[in-house]
Amino acid sequence: MLDAATAERFATLTFGHLTREWPYKLDQVLNGPADLALPATLHPIFHGSFDWHSCVHGWWQVMRLARLFPTMDQAAAIEALADRMLVPNRVAGEVAYLDRPMTGGFERPYGWGWLLALHDELALRPDRPWAAALEPLARAFAARFAAYLPKLLYPVRSGKHDSTAFALIHALRWARTHDAALVGVIEERSRLWFGADRAAHPWEPSGEDFLSATLCEAVLMQDVLGADFLAWLGAFLPHPYGAPTACLRTPAVVTDRSDGRLAHLDGLNLARAWCWQRLADDLPEPTSARLIAHAHLQAALPHLADDYMGEHWLATFALLALTD
Template sequence: MTMLTPGLAARFAELTLGHVGRPWPFKLDQVLTGPDDVVAPAVLHPAFHGSFDWHSCVHGWWQLMRIARLFPDLPQAVAIRERADATLTAEKLGGERAYLDRPGTNGFERPYGWGWALALHHELERHDELRWADAMRPLAEAFAARLMEYLPKLTYPVRTGTHGSTAFALILALEWADARDPALAALIRARAVDWFGGDRGAQAWEPGGDDFLSATLVEAVLMARVLGDGFGAWFAAFLPDVGKGEPATLFLPATVSDRSDGKIAHLDGLNLSRAWCWFVLADAAGMPGLRDVAMRHLDAALGHVAGDYMGEHWLATFALLALGAGTAALPPQG
């Protein structure tokens, strides 16, 4: 049994190939410092000017490159590699790196886009062809340096279900740092314990009206990665009644009333990202029954990955996260 099938991977790839280079509509994250800053997104962001916004384009590429690696014989994988050769070049990614030297970019895509940029570089380094990873490295290292500067002065974590989430960005960044930057990995672990190590009895006042992450569950996934063997005791104190299905809000998929509204459509992403979290936590906490909760959330959202561009430009990434986690957690088949 597998959850992430070649058919689903091909469907996701087709959707995302259709928007990673789509220039309009596009939502800029930019501080204007003068009239010369008013230029087309493709000028500002030579590689990542599609998918409605910069971070969605970055994680769209993460999704595409992961599909190409996992399913190299798909026809779409050939198209992905050809598109990568045209887009993930030293010149274009150098332009992305140069953007960070502009005035007013200190908070650009912090921290969500930072985490996804590191995740993309980590994925690229898992490919046999390293030209894309080599081209991406300066940009990834620039965001890692920004994290090293930012995390010590972040007195309080951002506990939210949207792009500001500290925990979600650190989940992505930690995987990158563990492979190549011991100092950053140690800092992430230390700050995670500082911020979240004493948390007990989470009330889970969620979802908010435009959440696409569970603030409660992404914190738990981060601590699973940080604490290792100590996670079980922490999780038992953090969500002491999880075995009883409480807090109930975490077990009930969110209702999406209008998928043409970009913020309300976030709730499809919440269901997908919760599915991802529940699959991870079922394994980390040794509670296989949580896989059923993950499946309820996955079933609520998987049919809505396509349909309206407000969701279509990003939901497949979170579907891939959930399906990948669910597949990884499956027991061996006899």
């Protein structure tokens, strides 16, 4: 469980790099020399934490921690930074980036989903102006989802940033509060893509995964199907503790945490912990599922700050596993 000491540890890890500008990895198509600019110019809010999407979900992390533990030492500093950064003129700069040519694939769909998750988290603090300020950017990404999903004939069954299922878990949660039409699109497409999936026999992990394609699909369908989910899950994972799914129950091993892509596997362990816990009550032997989640957490939690290649994002997935 998440306690105050763990919350403060996570906040300490993440707060310092939300505005750390270097190193930074841009996701950008250059249309000409005028497009060359510093990250802080291109992205007035999300120019820290090594890349745009990590900065977005770093903000989600610290804002959730400040809400859940308002008396922790870092809460006042987090809110002060939010007052300075999550403001209309900076949001307008982020929206303006989306208006550049050839930005249709910018952060699709991982960053889109996390931006909606951040807005959803901010909306839980109606006493503060942050959600209202960020709403134009959230609406812009919701519009991108609404335009893109009907054109996506086949879901991206990936363990990395292009995963369709993972992004839609966040997008659907946001849409149920903020955009009823998008709910319909996500539910219809998810049923079309995944509704007939049966007897999963996953080959995971791939060498640089940080998500479980199999388990993220199940979590999405848990949210989409409601009362019909148990029947779907029984067909999709008929033997959740059997040989075909053994690879989902064994924590991944990381050989080099200074290699950003190999360090993804720490994130995979955290993401699997989140998924197993989300699914536990709908699986036979829920305690077994929670023990699998615990083993994955234990494999990753000691390594959140081993190297900046993991430090700039892993605590977010730890928080997801411990609070969702």
